[in-house]
Amino acid sequence: MKIVIFAVLLAVASAKKFSVEKSGNTCAMLVLSGKVDATASNGTQDLGSMSLPFDSATLIADSNCTLIKLNLTSSVEVWFQLDGATAGAQQIQPIAKFTPVDVFPKVNETADVVFTADAFGSFSTNQSFLCKASVDHAFTTQQVTPVNFTLQATTDQLQIQFGNIVNGSFSSDTSECDQDKTSTPQPTSTAAPTTVLPPQQDISLNVTNGNVTCILMKGFFTISVTFEDTVAGKKVNRTGDLNIPADAVASGNCTLNATVESMQILFGNGWELDFLFSKDVSSSDDTSVSISEISVTYNTAAFKAASPVTKNVTMEKKGGFLKTNLGGYYQCNANSTCIDESGVKLTTTDFKYQAFRTKSDGNFYGSIAECPADEETSSVVPIAVGAALAGLVLIVLIAYLIGRRRSRKSGYESV
Template sequence: LHGCSAVTYKLSKDNTTCLIVETTATASVSYTNSNRQKLVATWPLGEAAAISGQCESETKGQASLNLTFADYWVHMSFASSGGKASLAGIELFVTVQNGSRFLSPNSTGGLLLTASPKLPLSADTEHFACASELRLPFGQPGGSALVLSATKIQAFGVRNGSLSAKFATCALDARSSVPSDSTTAPSNTTAAPSDTTTAPSDTTAAPSNTTAAPSDTTAAPSDTTAAPSDSTTASTDTAAPTNGTSTAAPPTSAVPTTASPEPPLLNVTVFNSARVPCLRLQLRASLSILYRLKSGGNATVKVALPADTKASGDCGNSSQTVQLSFMQGWRSDLIFVKKASGYALQHLAADYRLSPALFPNAAEPNANRSAFGNGTYFSVASGTAYYSCRSAETLRLDNFVTMETRDLRAQAFRTDNSSAEFAGSMEQCLDDTPIDNVVPIVVGAALAGLVIIVLIAYLIGRRRHSAGSGYQSV
């Protein structure tokens, strides 16, 4: 690691750098080959990454960095509390397949590794510096891990597109006589006090939620209806859908608008190595993407997932993934995570390209972009039930991207070999839940009856009053 030069990843929004990670990083993933031998695949994180994420201005107290490479991606989430930053979580998603990286793996498919190191970094106004090796394990020490060295991180308080002059060193560096970065800092700069630093090691970074290696899988989309693949809708003056609170500035020029057809119904089945379906998914889906115009404004494009969408996936024990590939270089991933009881759609990812045909007048034509979403989009309480939502749903990712779904049905972690598309009981979304009209009808009928009774009593009382007055009309 120390022989390689550090790579700098900068996240920028509106041409302003808001997050900087400079490091020499290596990913290590343990796996079993076809001879049942335990091996570890190791590779360095390169420079050719599509960078996306969230700045602190979008989600107060939180920031994230997404690095998307050809067949894997890395996600880092940061948190700020009491003016001090920490590395809250890391995720690594890689496609396990036979090749130069994985030699005859026993199982193939997508593999998601997650950890929550909760690693203290520095004050928000400083950057974190650690020349020593930081090993952030996924699961047990010695197995899969993300290893960082010659690291500098600032997720909050970035000014003028560069790291702050003040920095806090990690405890491993502080033990040495001369911290590696002390010569580059101004003379009045000192390392942060010990309560703002940490001693990261195999035992201090607390990992969690490591997923098991997936089984051999195949997947095939089927029963789809025809629809044009390049149909889009471009509109101006649209607020950016985002997980944060900020919105993009309105555009300054008009963008032509075309009608978007109803997305076709996609049917996907993912099988395990025994050809038993572990995951079924049915939906109509489209991606709504806000992008910057050359004029400085914004426009939104809505792209429907076409009928010729290709599907693949994996049948892991802790997480199961569906990958939907369409057009040229576009991809959308849906990752289901197993819970103590039931399961949930927990992660979304989207890769797309700002092609001039789909994104007219884009400020960065043909640029590759990625978006990620983390959180519980929907959950199923029972492990044998399936989720259904005929109504329109909006699933938000970062980078001003949303996935809009309709006629959605999903069932993950299936173990039965039933021929039924979806087995077990159905759990509906709130918008599909039928409204019980019995109570309003009963209340309305009671009120109507009360009005009639009052009216009859009034007429009877008036008649008696007229009869007892002693006068008769002539």
């Protein structure tokens, strides 16, 4: 019997999100990138191979709160099933299935072949499992077949959670995979020069629902990406800055649910900046709005990388970023960093946003929540002016006293 060996290359597709809902609530969610590779052999000759990226997958309708099923093609499925659901010991069981005749034209078998791989992960019911590293999952068949099949999946940027998922966001309490804990960076030489494209532009964006403009955002946005590249045959760390242009296109959803809205900003060649806005209604007297998740998808082809890659970085925060009151808006005129995660930094200037709006115009309204940098500037100005005025009064008083003294002395000499 011929042993078929094949190599799996790291997928460069962007991470894709899949969500399973029950009764209007998200009960299972998966984000990942990577691909699935398979070969077929009859023992004397190769009968074909396939390679399918996860970014082409779609969620299968009969997925449930303990099983996320993905269709990579009409005939190839990969499942992520909750396994060993005991206290503190949940794992993920990968399962794959395909119909040979639909995948390999030289194979006449019409019966589905089912594969399983070793379970992975260790996390509790209140946690999400996160594995940013590239991990290979080798599958084995569950039945004897006339044709030898090999199947292997490569996943990276994987995050998964089962249970009650609040506001469609992963729990901030994550369990890391061993590969992330032990991975060490590749040795690199001095960073190459920064690339900046194009010049900064003030952009205005909005999301509408019928006649209501539910989200407004404006400002100058710069995304900085640090990535590994090859220059003159050597591995180097490069940093590229991309300013979001004025022709960026915004879309979104004002009705994800009563407390969540979203905005997606598309620009460049495959770049995307996503915001998830959350409304905290825990207190009826002081309802707040914040950005609960920021996601950046970038393509290093913009920086003329030798081997361009597309990746996604998502940052979420329990309690939210950049909080403001409902009916008001957030403002930060100073240059500030919104996220700095996994080599990706988003900075803004003259930034404003307002979500959960109820008006149709394009004007910001209501109370203003200022960032700390603006508040410090606002405090410094009156203090500086007051100190200057106090100094001026003191100088005038001293000059008056000196003049008065000289006047008296001159008067005595003239007598």
